[in-house]
Each structure stands twice: as structure tokens, then as C-alpha cells.
Amino acid sequence: MIKHVVLDMDGVLYRGESPLPGAIDTLKALRQQGVQVAFITNNASLHREELAAKVSRMGFACVPEEVWGSAYTTALYITKHAPEARVLTVGTPSMIRELRDAGLTVVSTHEDATHVVVGLDMGLTYEKLRQAHYAIQHGALFIATNLDAAYPDTLTTTTPGGGAIVAVLRTSTAVEPLLIGKPQTTGLALVAEAWGVAPADMVGVGDRLDTDIAAARAFGCLAVLVLTGIATRADAEAATGHERPDVILPDLTGLPAVLARGV
Ligand SMILES: [Mg+2]
Known part of the structure; x- marks a missing residue:
């Protein structure tokens, strides 16, 4: 039986502000079976x-230590590779708090910056973009927490995501950012390292082919698509390469059987 599961959140556990049917009980059952999540x-x-x-x-039963948001993953990545980094940010106060909690120095002007970290920023200003643009032009490493173009606002509309803000700086500087979020495997690799397990001992579950499934397949763990979010069965069946899931489930309730089978 596979004992290590990495789950996406939105579209897998909940949609909007509501838990998906059966998801709370499924997570509970996994934990009772000793599955690490x-x-x-x-x-x-x-x-x-x-x-x-x-x-x-x-x-849902959940503690912060189990959650790898892309701000946290980015903070950990920089801490490992450049603990002395001075980071200029375009992002929320919560993103800045993740960076500081990891022991990184956050700066507010381009002169000092060795790294620029960009995420969704509801308080975005032209001045923040200008400082980030200068820093990147002067050689600071441009890091994108994620490239999500938009995210669900309500069940029927979307709103600009972090990737849209990254796109402004990519356009203005002509520099490609280093991506941390999915479809990159940085998060999966850090989780595997924390658990001390190999990709083959893990299952990755998500609702998007171009991020969740692509990351799981690239990392080498079993990639399970649930149809409770973005991707449809037709999307999954038409997908090629790393975007093709190993298993398609109508919803999360089918996951315990997949773990038991190992496929
Ligand atoms: Mg999702």
C-alpha cells in the first residue's frame, strides 16, 4: 500500500468555500490508515x-506543517540555496511573513536586492513593479512563486493571478523567472525530502493537468486526477506527455482504493 499522499487543495478538497462531497471523510480515513499527507x-x-x-x-483535519503553499516553498528554496539573500517582494504581507519566518531578509528597495520574489499581490502598485524591475535589471534573481494566470473568484468568474503579475515583469525586463510552483517539482521534492521517501512511494493528487498532474508525472510519482475541479474527463483523455494522468477519479473518495492497489 502507498502511504504518502500529496494533495492539491482547491478543486480537490473544496470548491469555493465548500468542502467537496466525501472529501472530509476520505482524508480522515487516510489518516486512520496511517497515510502521511x-x-x-x-x-x-x-x-x-x-x-x-x-x-x-x-x-478538514490539517496542521500548518503539512501545508506547502508556494510562498513557503519559495522561502525554503531560497533558504537552502542562498541563506544570505536579500529579497525584494511583490506579494502579500502573508508571503513576506513566510520569507521572514524562514530567516530571510526582506528589503524594500532595489539597491540591496539579490532576489526578487513575485506572487499574487492585491496591494500591487506601479512603484513595487518599478523597484522589482530595477532589481532584476541589475542582476537580482527573478523568482516566480507560481505562474497561475487567473484563479477562481466565485464559482463562475476568475480574477488575475500571480502569473499575470509575473508576466508584467517578464515583459518589462525580458528576463525569464525561475518558477517554484507547479508544474515545477520543487514542492514535491521538498516534501519527499522531509518524509525521507522516494517518488515511487508517493501519490500526487490534483484537479489540473498543466500544474498538478504535470508536476506529479515529472517527479515520478503516481499522478491521480480528480474531476471535481478544472479538468474534465475529456481533457484528461486528450492530454499527452506529462499532462496525462495515471489514474482518473470522479472525486477524492476513490483514493483509498488506489493507494491499496498501488496500481
Ligand atoms: Mg486545484
């Missing part, structure tokens, strides 16, 4: 304490 989300606007609190309020 982590949550990887491209959301960079919330601290992992806030992400854990959000799903806990809906009724």
Missing part, C-alpha cells in the same frame, strides 16, 4: 498557517 498549493498569497486554518474551518 501533505498539501501543495500554488497559492502564494496566504501563509501556511492561514491555508491550514482555511481548510480546518471547513472541517
